[in-house]
Amino acid sequence: MSNNFELKKRYGTCSKDCYGSCVFIGEWNDQAPEKKLLTAKPLKEHPFTSGFFCPKFNNREKLLYHPHRLKTALIRSGSKGFNSFKQISLEKAISLVSEKLTTTKNKFGPSSIVAAYYAGNSSLISHFSPIRFLGKFGATVTTGGICNEAGIHALSKMFGNYSTTNPFQINNPNNKLIVVWGSNLADRNNHAYFLVKKAIKNGSLVVVVNPIRTKLVENTTFFLQPFPGTDYLIAKYIMNKIIVSGEYDKDFLIKHVDNYKDLIAKVERIDENKIFHQTGLTGEILEAFVNILLKFQHKTLFIVGFGPQKYFYGGRNLNTIALIQIFLGNFGKLGTGFLFSQSGFNKEFIAPLMNYITCLKSYSPNISFPLVTLGPSLSSNKFKMLFIYNLNPANSLPNQTILRKSLSREDLFVVVLDMFLNETTKFADIVIPAKFDLECDDLITPYFLPGISINQGGPCPYSNCLSNYEIFQLLAKCNGWGDDILFQETQKEIFEKCVELLPKEVQQSIKLNGYYIPFAINDIPFEDLNFPTINGKIQIKQSDLELFDPKLDFLLCRNQNELYLLSPAHKSFIHSQMGEIHKEFEKDFSKIFLNPSDIELLGLVPGKEVLVTNKFNEAKFLLDQNNALKSGTALIYSGLPFINAVFKNVNYFTPEKPEESEKSGAFYSVIVKISKI
Ligand code: SF4
CATH class of the missing domain: 3.40.50.740 (Rossmann fold)
Structure with a gap:
């Protein structure tokens, strides 16, 4: 069959608010009356796109020429x-x-x-x-x-640049351990998921820290499932154990970290039982985490998602996670570092x-x-x-x-x-x-x-x-x-x-x-450990670990009949976009998901409507069960990408009060009650 039009090829990049920024070749028929973009082929040779899009948007022509698109x-x-x-x-x-x-x-x-x-x-x-x-x-x-602005702000104060690590270090042979903290890579960053799976094949171990059991957990050494927003308590526990063991990287701290002594004093004493209770984690799992971190000191990389900074004190929550890597001296070496947002480069x-x-x-x-x-x-x-x-x-x-x-x-x-x-x-x-x-x-x-x-x-x-x-x-x-x-x-x-x-x-x-990508596979930014701060050192403040504020930390004081409410994006949508091409998932937005043990505890029945309430609003949702959730945690997907849906957007329950820097929202500082109708 011969083409009677001139096929035009153009470079394209997916501009969605997504980790991928997939690069592709678009094939166009400029003469076509309407459907001018024929296909978009993800670049195989791009080291991150690697020849595939995510399932959310592997058919962009469909959205581009969707009958509901506004034309007037x-x-x-x-x-x-x-x-x-x-x-x-x-x-x-x-x-x-x-x-x-x-x-x-x-x-x-x-x-x-x-x-x-x-x-x-x-x-x-x-x-x-x-x-x-x-x-x-x-x-x-x-x-x-x-989105990630609170974390960016907090990490910038610490390192002078919120970006410190070349993502290709995920696959560096020196890497032996990857900690994926608060990030659902399979659903949200499937290209990094691909790199992590490759690292696992090459011998790296993986630890996942997340209130939700993500797909990656199937391939991990172990999994910590804390209550939402308690990341800084985990970090505090780990730092305490690292200090007590004497295996922190003293040389790194002396040369490259300001005020590290104050910080040591801050974490020297902790109330372990309180931490177990507030994080919902056992001493055994936390101990195992500490041991593996020590075992692979100078060979560990952290990938941290945007979830841990979606709290009133989210930026500092993120900083405490970074402090673990600082105490271990896991910067400036092959296969180490802290990946959050790399746009600072x-x-x-x-x-x-x-x-x-x-x-x-x-x-x-x-x-x-x-x-x-x-x-x-x-x-x-x-x-x-x-x-x-x-x-x-x-x-x-x-x-x-x-x-x-x-x-x-x-x-x-x-x-x-x-x-x-x-x-x-x-x-x-x-x-x-x-x-x-x-x-x-x-x-x-x-x-x-x-x-x-x-x-x-x-x-x-x-x-x-x-x-x-x-x-x-x-x-x-x-x-x-x-x-x-x-x-x-x-x-x-x-x-x-x-x-x-x-x-x-x-x-x-x-x-x-x-x-254009500024890094080759083995490049190490800040290899000389001279960070763009006032004196070249990582800046630590005592307040980085003073997170407890009874007004903000109501998450730690919830009553028995209250649940944390998480509102991640659905795996088939970019927030409120793409409803036009993924109608089949509309029902998921009518639901509130709970761990089966909570459903039983609250005497509720899956499939029935329940009333969700908090101080901001109340609304009906269909109850469904999800074993992946930490008990004590509820989930409603954010975005609600369908107009005229009869169910309410989860943001009716989220606080107008932003994260303390006012750079982004405290979307996860939310507690709800769920009752029978
Ligand atoms: S939405 Fe999908 S196609 Fe677009 S950048 Fe993200 S992963 Fe790539």
Whole structure:
């Protein structure tokens, strides 16, 4: 069969908020009336993508041309809280938004206009180019996020850079032990899972620490299943035992760690029974963990997930886990280190790109507030207009009661840029249809395997769909800034300029391969153990171990009839995205899962509806059992990626109070009661 069209190949990168940042070759038929992307083939030669996507998104064409994709602009035709809209032309929508911008600015000042955005599309231009407009306009923007930012903040204070380790060390022959702490690799980071499985084949042992029995546990030496949020108590116990044994790395501590003596004093005495009780772990399992850590000192690598920092004191929780590796001197050596987020290695080479994309230097800094406080912040009448892009706050942000009340304000004009109608568009006055990542030239900076890769944008078949940059470019023109050089470039020109701003070797690599990775297999960042802190040493503060605060640590004081509530993402979704292509899992979001022993203890019946309550809300869920859960722990999947679901989003139960740094949310500092209906 002969093709009667010219097949175009373009490099692509999955821009989902995901560890993978999979790089692929997209095959396009640019002449096709609609389905222009034919296939996306994951690169075999990329050392992390390794020729496979995750099951969440191995058929991106289906989502790209899904019949529910928005193709026209919409204006509200009913009350807020419902997706009731009528279609309007793109020109009309832009002109209405522009008029609203002008009247709001004149009446209430530019800072009364807010832009909230996150990583729904994590590409650099998509994410940051609207700042050109918003900065010049003087609007308020959100900062921080809802994911790993608390951990990033805490580790940065400790090491000067939250990224310290080359992920290829997972497969270094010197590695003998991998500790996977608070991370469900099989479901959330399947490319790292693949590397860990390879390490196991090559002789590395694995220990998993997680309140949920993950798939990797099948291949581990042993498994610690603590109560949620008690990681720092485990770390404290381990440090105590390491110190008592005298086998901590004294030389490493003396040369490379500030204030280590204070820390030793802090963990010299512990109440073991209290730790066993509060963590739900036995002395035997903790002892075994200590022994294996000591046995493989200088041969152990930690992979730590984002879960342990989703508590009120999450950043410090994470720091205490890092302290174990510090006490053992497991940094700067082959096969060792601490993997959390490696995007810190990207900063140096993307800094000029960020300056170029945002042009922030031309303007005084925007007024801002933390994204995670969007709900409470918008309850203030001083904000009158809201832009939302790359974000679905009516799913993803905590305390939905407060958030939705704020979004429902009749005097708050809400503009949402998105590909699909969702929970957030229910509060929009205007919806503008957005382009997909693959339809825009852009750059992606991954956070597990560091580096940079590209999307060579293919054509979008829908003329009214725009990229974020293009939308704000049109608004700039309406605002009389058409001649301003800031808004004259096309997105492709910004992309090309960004590529030019990269170091020559990076440019060459992305032109040739579609990606650049700063590390070779054996590279050891900070091999000289000179960290980018004030004196080159790892910074430890006494407060790193002073986590007990009765107000925050209510998790440790729960009553017998209360359960911890975890809300991880479902393995088939990226948070609230992809509901359109994974309908078969909708039922999973109607459920609350409990360990069978808790079901029995509470006298409940699987398959029946139960009432879930806490101080923030109450709602009915179907009860189901899950043996993988630690007894005392309940699970409701986050995201709820289906509109008009009759069951409530788990974020009705999560606190509006953020993690103590206010960089991200305390989504797991939650306790619920479950009762019969
Ligand atoms: S969602 Fe993640 S693992 Fe799946 S294709 Fe995208 S980047 Fe890769």
